[in-house]
Structure formats: structure tokens, C-alpha cells
Amino acid sequence: MAENPTEMKPGLFDRLMRIDRRVIFIFISVALIVPLFFNISQRIQVSPEVQMLNDAMNKVPDGGLVLFAMDYDPPSAPELQPMAVAAFKVALAKKFKMVIIGLWPQGPMQANMAFETATHDPRFKDVKLTYGVDYVNLGFQSGNEAVIQKMGSDIPTTFPRDYAGTPVDQLPLMKGIKNLGNFDFMVNISAGYPGTREWVQFGADRFGLKMVSGSTAVQTTEMSPYVGKQLLGLMGGMRGAAEFEQVSGYPGRAIKFMVGQSVAHVIVIVFIVIGNIAYFATRKRKGA
């Protein structure tokens, strides 16, 4: 078939305007995978929100009673699991008594995984923990913010059994814990609804719960207005996790993953710049 002589052959900028998405996928794959094989370290500037979070956790007296609400599931785990691990490590170092719950069905299991990773840190090899005395996992409870509301008045009836089916009155740590007012502090790791927003509205505001939060990057912008009063600190996304690992002195996976994130961000920006140059070049030509 003969070519239409009136049709213009696409120029360089036209092609740059329509880069196949598979090309972008390949670049991003390489950017994310290759850094995993190298031990590159990057200096991470700690943001004021994460510094505040670390300071708030350190202000809790050693042996304090801390509530860990794990409101996330495996899809968000790459961002949130490092936060949970680092928070548990701080808790182990400060010998906090830990009560773990989840408003997401998968939360308590994620907490188990994070707790196990934290306890395997060689720095805590001499720490002897007894389930029911030093920590408990009360599992998942359905009801979203209604659960928080109920915890404000009566925790044993909200969580009558732990995640393994043991009645809470048989757990020594739970003796004397009546409601949210009994906790010295709370760490919430959140991937959405129900999560930090509900804990702020129904826990921190209502019952004066001192809390900090770790949330996914996309959710951070919604949580940052609470920082200062309702939230005593905030970790946002993997960057927040890396900052917390750094400032708490427990470097982990998030710091390692930051290299890949750096390269991936640069690649995305390069593609955006290319797209804009091509856009203006073709617009000018069309205008002419």
C-alpha cells in the first residue's frame, strides 16, 4: 500500500510524546531491582515529624504500657512493616509492656511477623519475654471506630479473648487494664480506613490518648494536619520508615530500600521532563 504523501512522518519529539509504557516499566524495574544487590548507603535527613515521633517514644517511661494498633495488611507491608519492626525494637529496648490489636483482620498477623523480626535482632538476644506478661496480642475486632469508642470505656468486653482464644482475664498483663486511659502511649500503623484518622477522632481527641502514627505515603498528606496536638509524631511512607530507623538507631530494610526509591524517583522525573520538552516542542510546531 502506498504511503499517503500528505501524512507527516513522526519526528523525534512526537515519538518522545508517546513513549511506550513498557519502556518506562523496564527502567523502573531496573531502578528498583539493581540497588538491592549493592550495599549502598545514603544519608537520610530526618524530618521534624519523625524526630518528634522518636522523642515522644523516648519520653515514655521505661516499662510503660503501650498500645500497638496495627491497621494494615500485606499490600502495604513493604512501606509499613519496617515502621512496625523499628517501633517494636524501641519498645523492646525500653521494656514497654505491649498490647497489640488490629482493626484490620490481617493487622495482628502482621504484628506477629514484625514482632518476631524485632526479637530476632541480636541486640535483644538476652531479652526474655513472656507472652501474657510482657506482651499480648488481642487480635482483630470488627466494628471500625465503634471498637475504639468501646475501648474508651471497656477493653476486656471489647476484646474478651486474645488472638489465640485465651480469655483476657487469664492474661496477667491485662489485669488492671480497663480502658484507653490506662495506656501511657499508643503507636498506630495505618494503611487507610479504619486507621489513624479514626484513632485521632475517637481515641486521641476523646480520651486524651498520646499517640504517634506511621502511615502509607499516600495517606500522609491527610494525617499531617493532626501533627502537633493530636499526633505527637508521624512517619510517612518508606521515607518515614527509613528516617525512623535512622533516628531510633535500628537501621533496617527501609533504609536499604531508599536507594531504589531514589533512583526510581529520578527516573520518573527524567521521564516527566522528557514528556514536557516534547510537549512544548510539538505544541510550538503545531502552533507555527
Next chain:
Amino acid sequence: MRREIPTAIAFFVGIICIIQFFIPHRPFGTLVDVFSDWFGIVAAFAIWLGALNLLKVSLERSLSKKKTHDRWYGLVVAASFFLIFIIGMFMSGGDQFQVPGSRFDYLYVNIYTPLSSTMFALLAFFVASASYRAFRARSWEATLLLIAAFFVMLGRAPVGDQLTGFMPEGYRLSEVANWIMTYPQVAGQRAIMIGIALGVASASLRLILGLERSYLGGE
């Protein structure tokens, strides 16, 4: 009566919940605790309803005569549902099914977790591709968004500070990104939140007073 009774329940429960916020004593506090329990029970049934509905839709798809990929997807969902249900309910020690080391926990850690993380990780690729296509300086507002995105994306990764390490403190990319996130972003978010809160308050009042009945179906 199918409309009047649910409307009356919504009115009674809504009013008690509002009063309890200001007077957290008996009988209001006790009543709200009871309502919270009921809500938990209804929510637990809703989870079951959702799971069973997913199973129904998946089975219908897998038994459909249409030769599409959906048949296989439906079959995979139904088979996974039964697998995890049977192992969780009957082969993982009853109440102990979530305890590390149980069969259910093994499936959760080794199958569910990596599969879910993989699905979510795909977002990174689509976001990258979508950013390239969508972030064009077509207008003044789009240019502003583009500039903010440029600073935040670079500033939220350590590479931003490496590129601007020579700059005086306060002008490095991470600090510029923090400034954008702390001031213009928070100001915008607060405005949105206040707007949403007003909207929620008015929608809740309409529900409590029975002016909004769409949740009952129809109207």
C-alpha cells in the same frame, strides 16, 4: 413499617450517640456501649456477607458458559476461598489458627503476603507511566502542581539532599519538600477536612432526622 422502623432506630441511636458525646454518663454511656456491641455484630455479619457474595459471584463466573478468562479467575478465587477456609477452620488448631507456625499462618506468610505485596507493587509501575503522561505543563495550575511534585519527589528521596548538599541549610531539597508538605499542603488539607466535616455533619443530621432515606433502598 419497613421504612418507619429503621428510620426510628436511626433517630434513636443517632440522638443517644450525640448526647453521650456531651454527657458520657449513665444511661447514655451504657447505651452507647450496647450500640457499639450491636454494631460490631452487624459488622461481623457484613464481613461474612461480603465473603459469601464474592464466592457466589466467583462461582457463577466459573460455571458460566462464556469462554472468557473470567471463568478461570472465578475458579481461582473460589478454590482459594475454600482452601483457606478449610485450612483455617479445621486444620489449624481451631482458635489457634493465627498463631505463628499454624497451617493457616504458613499460607498467610508464604502465599497471601507475597501475592498481595506483588499486586500492590505493580502500582509503582503504573504510577510512573501515568506521571509521564499526566504531568504536562498545560496550564498555570498544572505547572504549579508539576513544580511541587518535582520538589516533593526529589526531596522525599535521599538523592534530593545529595544533589543539593552544597546549598545552605534550609534550602536543600528535603527541606523545601518538608516546607511544601508542612505549610501549603497542610493548609489545603485543613480546608478540605473542614469542608468534609461540615458535609458529614449535615449528612448525618439528615440521616438521623429521617430526611435522607436512600440507605433503605429507593427514594
